[in-house]
Amino acid sequence: MSTDPRELILFQEVSKFYGEVLGINRVSLSIPPGITSLVGPNGSGKSTLMNLMTGLLHPTVGRISVRGTATDDPERLHRLVGYCAQPDTFPPAATGLSFVAGFLEICGLGRRAAQLRAEETIDQLGLSDAAGRKVAAYSKGMRQRIKLARAIAHDPPVLVLDEPLNGLDPMARAEVIALFRRWGAGGRHLIVSSHILHEVDLLSDQVILMNQGYVVAEGDIQGVRGEMTRHPLQIVVRCADPRPLAARLIGADSVTDLQLHADGGGFFARTRDPEGFYRLVQDAVLQEGLILETVMPVDDDVGAVYQYLIGEA
């Protein structure tokens, strides 16, 4: 992983207080390129983190840099960053097209070029038919998409999206997720906050879990899960004759618990050492010629991690 600050988003001991209310506290992060999801309950500090990252808020303590640019230099920062913020409000009388084209003109494009570029971006988000209408008359999903269009219109290397899937219907949601995937490839940063955990799972290269203003976990989800030794990993094994395998595994130190399925066609195992567990299973298969149908962890997704780290907090 690169340690070049020009390729990272860095938080160094950042705290933000709103008067006496804690926003986030002592957050140190180094976010590499790729898709990073911010996950946490309401009020956990996700939006604060995003607002700090985009310069809308200033840290009370600490330093933040986005690809080597300080967040108190909006002129440089917002050439790098596109932000789809949470407020669902727009300048009065703005149409979809004027909303995006106006931003592109400020970015540096001529009026005609900005218009063309805005039309192209809006088209890519499926809003061409509504581009000339006032944004105030848009549905929630359309408003979400026009905000997204503005955020990506200047092709920023860093895209920050606060709850971008809110209000989108299932089709639009799938298309936007596909767009994010393409966007996240090729060395760009894409930071997304979301409550919809299975979509976070589908989308993210890494997650940052937040609770009550603190970062409670960060990294790729399997890595995070592996670190959680207090909660052994649950693995389901399905095979025609599970008893010999179960007998071999039950004696191993890494297996804490094992429970045969009622139908006799498999078992649940809990382990604190998944790699050791898989090695044991591999050895058994090779030595005893077992035929396995499934070996699959069942609680190494964001939902489970969220439940263990935040739900039980």
Next chain:
Amino acid sequence: MSASVNPIDRPAILSRGRWAQLRVLTRQELRLRATGLWSLPPLLLAFGPTFLLLFIVVVKHLFGPGDSAQEIVGGLADWRQAFAEVFHSLMLRVCVFFGCAAVFLNSFRSAVAGRYLHYSYLSPLRRELVVAAKYLSGLIFTGIAFMLGSLTMWTAAHLDGPLGETLPALFSAQGLRLGLTYAGISFLGCLGYGAVFLALGLRFKNPIFPTLFLMVWESINLFLPAGLQKLSIIHYLQSLGPIPAKTQLISVVAAPTSAPVSIIGLLLVTMGLLWLSMRWARGMELDYGSDA
């Protein structure tokens, strides 16, 4: 939603100068100001005094000669005097003041209350430019409105009496100079009050109470000692009036400041306030939760 967004020509983005950004932003702000119902109150204030003078002229003519209403005002000199009185007591003290308050207090506050200021703050430009664009657009809007309002008011003051005498007086060098001077005073009023109200709107979540204080301060200005009188915008504007006001106490300036000092003073105050506003805008955090 099919293909990914094509990469933009990034060098083009980086090449845009600040002046060009200011031009674009000012145009966008001006469009916002000029459309919708919001533009109506300042325009009514700008042209209200003209309608007032026109109304009086029409009433006077409708009553016809010999009626006591004919004696409302006398000749051209009286009308010019009446213009000076109305200009100082109504146009400057009330119309320019409230017109600028309506336009400039709203510059930041309505964007915060409407929760759309973050779009400006999320653009690749210095926040000072946002302040400058909001100020410039407001100044263009109010400046044009009140300069035109002053000129039409000056014209209306010449519509009474035999037009064969009053119109040449209006278009004479002196008449034009006086008219343009009053238009210039209105513009300076917009310049000064604009900067004050922009700063108030930026600094205070509820700027009406400082505005109320300012209104009282400007109203009692003439009753204050000479030194304190100079701590107001209206003092310098009143000092610039070429026709000395006589009858109304509210229009009399006891110790007027000379025109160059007044103009330079107003410009300096404006620049100082804009500098302050830019500093505040730079340090401003957008937390809509507490501004709703």
Next chain:
Amino acid sequence: MAVYERRYEPYQGPRRPVGGRAWVISRFAWDDFARSRLFLASLVAGAFVPTLGLLVVYLHHNAQALDVLNLPISELIRIDGSFFYLLLWPQHWLALWMALVVGPGLITRDLTGVALPLYFSRPLSRRSYLFGKAAALMALLSAVTWLPVLLVWLFQASLGGRSWAGDSLDILTSIMVSSLAWILLLTSLSLAISAWVRWTPVARLFILGLVSVPSAFAMAVYGITDRPWGLVFAPMLLVRDLRFSLMEDSLSQIGTAMRGGFPSLSAPWTLAALGLWTALGFLALMSRVKALDVVR
């Protein structure tokens, strides 16, 4: 394990009669007012002048206290129209201040919070809603205008006897009529502006402008023409005129001096002009407050 099936059951308890529902709106509006420290401070400040008035009336009729204090209050201050004018005048300004403090938020908050569709979906009619809001403001403005001054008048009447009360009915009329006209006007304008202008600070500016800008126009008309018809455009000056003209016979020199040389319209004209302003305010209000706002 148990499953507790929950089914919807309609509310079976007593219901508030339809006619009384507007008071719920008033009560909540009052609760909102009470959360503002500025409002509470203003309310307390509003009691200062009437209390002073009560004290002066008491001293006037208490020879013992006058002896102790050794103050010739009876000679210094006469309890006449001018005295009540001096009590009423600051209270009317205070009413304007109160309208500025609490008026703009009355409907604005419901509009920005998109609460009107909820209100009008079932339990309330548009009229009840507006009546509830107006009643809250009118009750508040009454509490700082005619109520405390009426209290002083009644106190003086009780001490001064029937003859004083009989002779001073014009003062009572002035207190009541000018205050009610002012209250109705402020209520209609505040609510209309609150409904049309969605941002409270701007709505405050509008109220301030609407009472002061026309006054300046009226003064300008008077300055040029020496005639009072410009007053028709200046509601604040109309109320001032009404206060004076209704107690004209009871004014002493101070009161006449306070009135100044400014000419006035006759009382019926003044009332008609004020009525027109108030009606315009209510019309603007009714045209704006709707359950749905369609954007095209």
